[in-house]
Amino acid sequence: MYIEVILVGVILFFILIYSNVINSKEIIKNGGNLADIFKEKDYEFYLLSKYGDKVYDAEEVYLKRVKNALLAMLAMLILYVSNMDTTYFVLIFVVGIVAFKYPYFSLRSYYKKHLMEVDSLLPYFLKGLEVLVQHYTVPVALAKSIDDAPAVFRPGLKELCAKIEAGDSSIDPYMEFAMRYPVRDSMRMMRLLYRLGLGEQEKKQEQLVAFSKSVSSLQQKAREQKYKDRLNHMERQTLIMLVCTGAGTMGLLVVAIFMTLTTLG
Numbered sequence: 001m002y003i004e005v006i007l008v009g010v011i012l013f014f015i016l017i018y019s020n021v022i023n024s025k026e027i028i029k030n031g032g033n034l035a036d037i038f039k040e041k042d043y044e045f046y047l048l049s050k051y052g053d054k055v056y057d058a059e060e061v062y063l064k065r066v067k068n069a070l071l072a073m074l075a076m077l078i079l080y081v082s083n084m085d086t087t088y089f090v091l092i093f094v095v096g097i098v099a100f101k102y103p104y105f106s107l108r109s110y111y112k113k114h115l116m117e118v119d120s121l122l123p124y125f126l127k128g129l130e131v132l133v134q135h136y137t138v139p140v141a142l143a144k145s146i147d148d149a150p151a152v153f154r155p156g157l158k159e160l161c162a163k164i165e166a167g168d169s170s171i172d173p174y175m176e177f178a179m180r181y182p183v184r185d186s187m188r189m190m191r192l193l194y195r196l197g198l199g200e201q202e203k204k205q206e207q208l209v210a211f212s213k214s215v216s217s218l219q220q221k222a223r224e225q226k227y228k229d230r231l232n233h234m235e236r237q238t239l240i241m242l243v244c245t246g247a248g249t250m251g252l253l254v255v256a257i258f259m260t261l262t263t264l265g
Helices: 002-018 024-030 033-038 043-054 058-083 086-133 138-145 151-165 172-180 186-198 201-264
Strands: none
Touching: 043 058, 043 086, 058 086, 086 138, 086 151, 086 186, 086 201, 138 151, 138 186, 151 172, 172 186, 186 201
């Protein structure tokens, strides 16, 4: 009797939260450290990495995760309320945890794939930028590179150019671009680019040669990594084929032995 009353109370509480009769956002904020236990430290970073300026309120997106997890638990409660026991109670919490964690793992997976794409495209973007820097100043070259740059770099480039045009002559805009795309040598290359923009005209050619060598080195590393990835893929495919062939052969052998024993019996 008591468990039914408690479950009905929990269901009613979930309904009030999801319908916004109870301000769940305030509950989370007032929870203080309790909310921090469930919210991943890098969640907002992954969220902004994927959606950028489209995310107006990261806290609101997080709240939606909480609501969806509560809704999943509510659905399970309604489904098993008539024959609730410890097993179903644990299952409800497992479903809630999965519903809550899935968006986070999805964002993290996207970020890792995103970085692989950035890592492979960065050397070729820098090579095109190197050509522009030979004819223009670094800020102008950056602005002119936006239209032809890979789509993944355009938001970062627009932000970088906007800060430079606003009068920020420090290295900070360059470092923020590198931190937005934290792949191999991105920090070092943006430092070189910044110094290239500061260099006097007579030193520009010398600095440009150093920048060009670094870009060529990055391109070589990218080609080596691409070849290595292709080789690993071929090895995995060969291994899968051998395993499948061996499993199929063993299966046929077992069937043949079984049929032989059946015939002899």
